[in-house]
Amino acid sequence: MRWFAFLIALLCSASAFAGVSVNKRYRSALNPDRPVRKSTELIVLHTTEAPAKSSLRHTSERGLCHYCVVEDGTVYQIIDRHRVAFHAGCSMWNAKEEVDEFSVGIECVGYHNKAMPKKQLDAIRVLVEELQKIYGIPDDRVVTHSQVAYGSPNKWHKCKHRGRKRCGMLFAMPSVRSYLNLKTRPLFDPDVRAKRLVVKDAYLNKVLYTSVDTMVASYGKGRVKGVDPTKSRAGVKIEKGGKKNGVKENAKGKTVGIKGEINSRPPTKAFNKVPQTISDLNAQGYVVLGTITKKKMPLSIAGKNWKASDTYYLYKGKVTPGNLIDPKNVKEGMTIWRKKK
Numbered sequence: 001m002r003w004f005a006f007l008i009a010l011l012c013s014a015s016a017f018a019g020v021s022v023n024k025r026y027r028s029a030l031n032p033d034r035p036v037r038k039s040t041e042l043i044v045l046h047t048t049e050a051p052a053k054s055s056l057r058h059t060s061e062r063g064l065c066h067y068c069v070v071e072d073g074t075v076y077q078i079i080d081r082h083r084v085a086f087h088a089g090c091s092m093w094n095a096k097e098e099v100d101e102f103s104v105g106i107e108c109v110g111y112h113n114k115a116m117p118k119k120q121l122d123a124i125r126v127l128v129e130e131l132q133k134i135y136g137i138p139d140d141r142v143v144t145h146s147q148v149a150y151g152s153p154n155k156w157h158k159c160k161h162r163g164r165k166r167c168g169m170l171f172a173m174p175s176v177r178s179y180l181n182l183k184t185r186p187l188f189d190p191d192v193r194a195k196r197l198v199v200k201d202a203y204l205n206k207v208l209y210t211s212v213d214t215m216v217a218s219y220g221k222g223r224v225k226g227v228d229p230t231k232s233r234a235g236v237k238i239e240k241g242g243k244k245n246g247v248k249e250n251a252k253g254k255t256v257g258i259k260g261e262i263n264s265r266p267p268t269k270a271f272n273k274v275p276q277t278i279s280d281l282n283a284q285g286y287v288v289l290g291t292i293t294k295k296k297m298p299l300s301i302a303g304k305n306w307k308a309s310d311t312y313y314l315y316k317g318k319v320t321p322g323n324l325i326d327p328k329n330v331k332e333g334m335t336i337w338r339k340k341k
């Protein structure tokens, strides 16, 4: 049957797109809970500061980015790109707070001050280019997490300050940007200039806005032009069924560019199969009702359905139906799933 082959293709973990493969093995179970983003004005680049395995697990479990790019260039999709991912934390750019609400977040496995393998940067370049086309984002709106993160007043800093972290710092360096084919970057910090924030990390500020570059040995000398961040244009909205920036869209207004994401919403047709993995739960339209904590037990999350056979408990990748759950085995961190009404 044709639809069956289609579903298999859809659930297949890797799908090709313009030279980069999007792997869905770590697609977050939290996707159904995440609202659709209203606008997209920035692409925020992060460094995970941790090895691939723990980075993937961590970002997937908490839905902390849209994509995670590992050293060999594999791109993992974590949160669907049209939804909100929690990647920027306390953040502001050009007076707009809550950067998560208007950005796509890419986690890159690696460290903020260490060169990444060229294979990985090649994948990041293709992914970023594709997203820039889709959302109409100019090069100087591809920023680092450290550029948009800010810290609230604390013991050491009386004011709101920039320099809460150095995440993604290398992506501001001219050599790395040139390698990524990003020809411009912000000329200055708009929030510092407007005195909304003060600079706490002078070195970081230098890297972001002067020609300090510790990656020249790895990628060669690069050049970038500074652009006034307060004047740079915002994201270009792509009309439904329209065509802008060379990105084709089909009649339903879905982008054709990133294959495998076109059908990122779970299919509505249910299988007659008992869900056994997170992907099964997602594919069959189950959503998370809540997570078990000391204060939130199954009854308060699922009500009378807590022991129903069509309620599922997910813990460490294992799915158990409610009728088989032993109350003694109910653990903190377990999520409870039921079909969306």
Ligand SMILES: [Zn+2]
Pocket: 045, 046, 047, 087, 145, 146, 167, 168
């Ligand atoms: Zn970050």
